[in-house]
Amino acid sequence: MATRDQVRELLKLSGDKLRRVPFKLYQTSSNSGTSEQFARVEGKLILREKFRAIYGPAKRNRDGCTALRISVHHQKDEHFVSVVEYTRAPVPDPKLRHQVPTITDRHASLFLNGTLEEAIKERNTDDLLSWVYRLGRSKQFDDLPGLVQLPYLVTESLLNHGFKLPSIVEFKVPE
Numbered sequence: 001m002a003t004r005d006q007v008r009e010l011l012k013l014s015g016d017k018l019r020r021v022p023f024k025l026y027q028t029s030s031n032s033g034t035s036e037q038f039a040r041v042e043g044k045l046i047l048r049e050k051f052r053a054i055y056g057p058a059k060r061n062r063d064g065c066t067a068l069r070i071s072v073h074h075q076k077d078e079h080f081v082s083v084v085e086y087t088r089a090p091v092p093d094p095k096l097r098h099q100v101p102t103i104t105d106r107h108a109s110l111f112l113n114g115t116l117e118e119a120i121k122e123r124n125t126d127d128l129l130s131w132v133y134r135l136g137r138s139k140q141f142d143d144l145p146g147l148v149q150l151p152y153l154v155t156e157s158l159l160n161h162g163f164k165l166p167s168i169v170e171f172k173v174p175e
Contacts, residue, residue: 024071026083026120029111039116041081043073047157051144052091064088068144069110070135072154074161078125084113125163128154 004011023042050069071083089108112119123131129151135141136150158165 024073024083026085026112028116028119037116039112039120041071041073041083041120043075043081044161045071046074046080046161047072047154049150049153051141051146051150053143054145066091068113068141068147070132070150072128072157078163080123080125080128082121082123082128082131084119085110086113087111125158125165129158129165 021042022044023040024045026039026041028037028039048069048071050067052067053065065086066089067087069085069087071085073081073083075081087108087110089105121131132150132154136148138147141147155165155168159168
């Protein structure tokens, strides 16, 4: 909790290294015919979850998406940025151990789901919760069964990071 005057000499030595805000880098796919773009989203990452698709003989994803990854950055007060990425990397096949990167592999390519404006949105707390409830119940992602847990996961993350949500019923430890 030092003041700027107390750390002035450290700032002279290290410059912006002490003031740097955490961030993540995201990219669009170059498959859309345009060159890929990168987006740097600042703020503490309070949620990052990947949701795998299910496949069977009767069920096949239309666009080849095998997983979605949802990230939520807290930027300031009740200001958040949500990011939706997808991958077409194959689901792991135990018979083919040495194949291309699968969705569980760190090197599987994840791209923003749509344009920068579609995939990265600034939201307040109410808008964030409303969005995750709509996304979790969306018929568009029926083949991502875990996505129904997204509202719970975001709510839990907000509570774990100290946000007060009026819709939560609390049972506190008696004093």
